[in-house]
Amino acid sequence: MAIEHDFFGLVESDSGGLRWSETIDLGDQAVHVELVAEDPAGVSEAGLDAAALVIRSLEGLDSRARDALIAELSQRGSVTTQYIDQRVDDMGETLLDLLVHNSGDIAMDVLRSLQLLAVSLHPDRIADDEPFAIFTYSIDPDETDAVLQVGFDDRGDVVVIDD
Numbered sequence: 001m002a003i004e005h006d007f008f009g010l011v012e013s014d015s016g017g018l019r020w021s022e023t024i025d026l027g028d029q030a031v032h033v034e035l036v037a038e039d040p041a042g043v044s045e046a047g048l049d050a051a052a053l054v055i056r057s058l059e060g061l062d063s064r065a066r067d068a069l070i071a072e073l074s075q076r077g078s079v080t081t082q083y084i085d086q087r088v089d090d091m092g093e094t095l096l097d098l099l100v101h102n103s104g105d106i107a108m109d110v111l112r113s114l115q116l117l118a119v120s121l122h123p124d125r126i127a128d129d130e131p132f133a134i135f136t137y138s139i140d141p142d143e144t145d146a147v148l149q150v151g152f153d154d155r156g157d158v159v160v161i162d163d
Helices: 045-056 058-074 079-091 094-098 106-113
Strands: 003-005 009-014 017-026 029-037 115-121 133-138 148-152 158-162
Touching (some): 017 058, 029 045, 045 058, 045 115, 058 079, 058 106, 058 115, 058 133, 058 148, 079 106, 079 148, 079 158
Antiparallel strands (some): 003 009, 009 017, 017 029, 133 148, 148 158
8 A cells, every 4th residue: 555645755555554764954964754654544644744744844843842851851850851861971071072062051961962863753643642753862873772752743742752
């Protein structure tokens, strides 16, 4: 099964699900964007339209994701603070080499220096409890095991922050 869409073109079926991917430039970063739907029958035109809108709005959604991460800094046990603490412990002084900002506030500097590595879109999750779009960040693009993920619903609201 394949689905035709104005933005994505022909989205092919792969092992029972739909898959589409492309690398998109966002500023000076290359971001891998992937559309994945395990159940092609659950994919609607509205879901594909919403996924295309996410791609067109990457910069604004990236900003929202970073704001949500900053908001978590006030919660000592949050995923965001745990991620920062773990990166500081694991990387030590080498972390300073990865910071694009060095204001002295290590938590803010880490968040400002995160790189958006990938965006995973799930057009079969319209009005669903699971995230529609997942933005994956890392302080070190070569370290893909230590990431922060920000999940959005199909309306562009942050619904979950995870690692």
